[in-house]
Amino acid sequence: MTAPAPLLDDTRYQAVRSRDARFDGEFFFGVTSTGIYCRPSCPAVTPKRANVRFYPSAAAAQQAGFRACRRCRPDAAPGSAAWNVRADLAGRAMRLIGDGVVDREGVAGLATRLGYSSRQVHRRLTEELGAGPVALARAQRAHTARILLQTTGMPITEIAFAAGFASVRQFNDTVRAVYDRTPSELRAAPAHRRAPDGAAAAGIPLRLAHRGPYAAGQVFGFLARRAVPGVEEVLGPPGGRTYRRTLLLPYGTGIAEVTEPAPDRETGNWLGCRLRLTDPRDLSAAVQRVRRLFDLDADPYAVAEHLGADSRLRPLVAARPGLRSPGAADGAELAVRAVLGQQVSVAAAAGLAGALVAAYGKPLAAPDGGLTHLFPEPGVLAGAGLEETGMPQRRRDALRALAAALADGAVRLDPGADREETTRALLALPGIGEWTAGYVRMRALGDPDVFLPTDAGARHGLAALGAGPADADAWRPWRSYALHHLWHHGAP
Known part of the structure; x- marks a missing residue:
């Protein structure tokens, strides 16, 4: 997906005047008379136009000397839909920065993953986001630090390093610059209920923001039908379900719990989440993986406007406002599950994955409810016999x-992978066809424009709609969302 046309400043100001939450995360505005920056939906009194400056990212606003607003918490706004779905350098870089690559590998590591020089990456990000990779990573570290300060009882010194800072001094200076408070003052501010025994004991409670309506029932149902025993479970009745899963993270492991919002909840564009991590340095990576899995950075307004223009899809779009295209918490896991799902039902695929987990997954130190294992790593499966699955030899x-x-590394499925290169690499492997490569591209790489014409559910949906595969071309660049509408429409 290419870069969208930039908004004019007058249009941005109108969004600020109307407190339009649709633009939260798409841009930020600083107020010169107060020295703070906000998200468009901030409930504060609208500032005069002459005092407003617009920025494409929170990092750019911080770099210009503005402090985060204490009312609207702009650092917690949902991510820009553009940066999270684009396949160009800027989009790939933003996904990798969100996953913590700059903190772990530096700018040089980020550039190597992207296949560009550090100078090229810095120039492109500065042009499009108003800040380079170091500043963007710094903004993310500050947000992580605020979460840990306000939701855990961890010592402040430990928080500094868990958030990715190189020193306590750097941590103190950044927190003061971004929030105009010392870490101790920020911790004392009203926030979510703090875990009394630290992050490891009770977990880190979060509110994961999303933009616009969110079809939680469909998303939780989609994940529940595909839940892999031992790695995932969905508890509770529809309208109050909790999705739980294990996570393999850069520094350790984790368990994520995401709660389905009640259908009658009138306010709050967010999902409740709790993360239990063996190493708090994994907080940013875990948050981003959960956000991708639940497709929280999508722009449902743009999707509905485009798909709703088709007279056949219009009733489907109206019936399921905010329908999402769930991604993946781990790209390699999703790819393996896609192969297991070839030519079998959804339930059978989940069963095969459960057998794979029981045979080759790494057990947790202690079971947690129905969660017992991490999904098997690729290096383990590459040399495994796989007889436990009962699959044909060619599938194994x-x-x-x-x-x-x-x-x-011949196939890359990290957040910054090039979608075209990855698709070609997948299709070059034995036993990987168009359906598998497309499904992996849609979910593991978050491509919003994938259609699977040979998929049985898609064919049923098209037939029920009175349409054919050729009609899907009109649904670009949101064919992944159209596919989910078809799956729901054609299901028994």
Whole structure:
């Protein structure tokens, strides 16, 4: 997806005047008379136009000397839909920065993953976001630090390093610059209920913001039908379900719990989440993986406007406002599950994945409810016999070839992977066809414009709609969302 046309400043100001939450995360505005920056929906009195400056990212506003507003918490706004779905350098870089690559590998590591020089990456990000990779990572570290300060009982010194800062002094200076408070003052501010025994004991409670309506029932149902025993579970009745899963993270492991909002909840564009991490340095990476899984940075207004223009899709869009296209918490896991799902039902695929987990997954130190294992890593599966799955020999060969390609880097499914290159690499593997490559591209790489014409559910949906595969071309660039509408429409 290419870059969208930039908004004019007058249009941005109208969004600020109307407190339009649709633009939260799409841009930020600083107020020169107060020295603070806000999200468009901030409930404060609208500032005079002459005192307003607009910025494409929170990092750019911070770099210009503005402090985060204490009322609207602009650092917690949902991510820009553009940066999270675009396939160009800026979009890929933003996804990697969100996953913490700059903190772990530096700007040089980010540039290497993207296939560009550090100077090129810095120039492109500065042009489009008003800040380079270091400033963008710094803004994320500050947000992580605020969460840990206000929701855990961790010592402040430990928080500094858990958030990714190189020193306590750097941590103190950044928190003061971004929030106009010392870490101790920020911790004392009203916030979510703090876990009395620290992050590890009770977990870190979060509110994961999203933009516009969110079809939670469909998303939680989609994940529940595909839940892999041992790695995932969905508890409770519809309208009050909790999705739980294990996570393999850069520094350790974690368990994520996301709660389905009650259908009658009138306010709050967010999902409740709790993260239990063996290493708090994984907080940013865990948050971003959950956000991708639940497609929280989508722009449902743009999707509905485009798909609703089709007379056949219009009733479907109206019936399910805010329908999302769930991503993946781990790209390699999703790819393996896609191969397991070839030519079998959703339930059968989940069963095969459960057998794989029981045989090759790494057990947790202690079971947590129905969660017992981490999903098997590619290096383990590459040399496994896989007889436990009962799959045909050719399918097992395909799974081992995929696992080997993931393990040695021939196929990349990290947040910054190039979608076209990854698709070509997948199709070059034995036993990987168009359906599998497309499904992986849609979910593991978050591509909003994938259609699966050979998919049985898509064919049923098209037939029920009185349409054919050729009609899907009119649904670009949101064919992934159209596909989900078809799946729901064509289901028994």
